[in-house]
Amino acid sequence: MTSSDALPVAVIGAGPVGLAAAAHLIRRGLPVKVYEAGSTVAANVKDWGHVRLFSPWEYNTDPAARTLLEAHGWRGPPGKVMPTGSDLYEAYLKPLAETPEMAAVIETNAKVTAITRQGADKVLSKGRGTKLFVLAVSNGNGSIRRDLARAVIDASGTWTTPNPLGAGGILAEGEAENAGNIAYGIPDVLGRDRAIYEGRTTLVVGAGHSAANVLLDLARLAERDPATSIVWATRGENLMRVYGGGRADQLPARGELGSALKALLDGARVTLVAGFSVVRVRADGDQVIVEGETANGLREVGPIDRIVVSTGQRPDLNLTRELRLDLDPWLESSKALGPLIDPNEHSCGSVPPHGHRELAHPEPGFYTVGIKSYGRAPTFLMLTGYEQVRSVVAAIAGDLAAADDVHLVLPETGVCSTNLPVEGAPASSGCCGGPAPAQVDDACCVADAEAKAEGKSGCGCGPAKPPETIAEPAGCC
Structure with missing residues (x-):
């Protein structure tokens, strides 16, 4: 058996929140090991590098990470400037990962596929809390190694597990068979993916900020090539939520995003199909026809060249199947957070200060942080994740006074x-x-x-x- 004091705290994911967790652990002198599935840190951020955040730099950097960077001569970008994902990577995350302290503890191309307790599956209770964590780690060569850890901070995010096109939360009929016509998330319509969308008809499905970004990019593409056609499908009929709070939004760029989308629709540059729940996709030559349920029965949309599914993401629960988790039954978030962020109840963007106690699970020493802690709820801000990991790391270090002293001020929507x-x-x-x-x-x-x-x-x-x-x-x- 190995003493837990000699083992690291495992951080899964080297995105903004995962790196922040590592910075706090380093500052407290605790051993840490960061596992990143991608070939570089913040691989998911790089994937949406073309997207400009609606929150400025002041909301997107972590205090402990800044301190570490500044010790090596780093100067932060102007706080009021809004970065793109690429800016966030190049000006902050990449330099942070390259500091000697961070570089020594980060392993890329290291995908954690499962977490358990040493010698104990999910059923065993006796002595469970004293057993070490075991991480199954794949390096992409077909083999799996087993690493031990004293505690685990899961900051793996949700970007690689998008929600399907099917409105019921499962794949629509024909979704897998027509995958060549479907993209998920926020494709780079004006950049690397331009040839796929220019001069073609695209259906965007979703009613959040991701869908808004895609629709606005497609509209810019249509200005250059009028043959580009845009259809927007939403499950709901009330679009005021996606339009946002306008001038009342304390993040002006977020308010402007909704206002620009509404202007786009008012100008008849997008065909809106509201109250449309996708159930089926079928091929029509090189194009597809999309079928959906409406209040008036089935309706067809198409033919369509390309579908962009911007319906959010969900957490990967397979990773933690052998751990005892306490999840909100419908959001799959940390259970204590569920009522506070439930989009069925409110959309204020106001979340009470929360830390290690709300993020913990019945599995002692395991914490879910970052956007994954929100499960399927779409309202996460990086600022929230930074305060989460500050509290969690303090708790792991045994400093409960600091761990419980949680402060969080979020800009209202x-x-x-x-x-x-x-x-x-x-x-x-x-x-x-x-x-x-x-x-x-x-x-x-x-x-x-x-x-x-x-x-x-x-x-x-x-x-x-x-x-x-x-x-x-x-x-x-």
């Missing part, structure tokens, strides 16, 4: 509930009592404006909070 107004409906149907008074610039609705006047925060539905925290979820919305 300006959209305060799922009870959003439908286009053409009277103003009184708006969220929380209708639109905010015209003279109130930072409120999204009447209840929000009134509550903020009373010193409350968030969507105006939570109790008053000191400035270093944020409001509870907006129950009244």
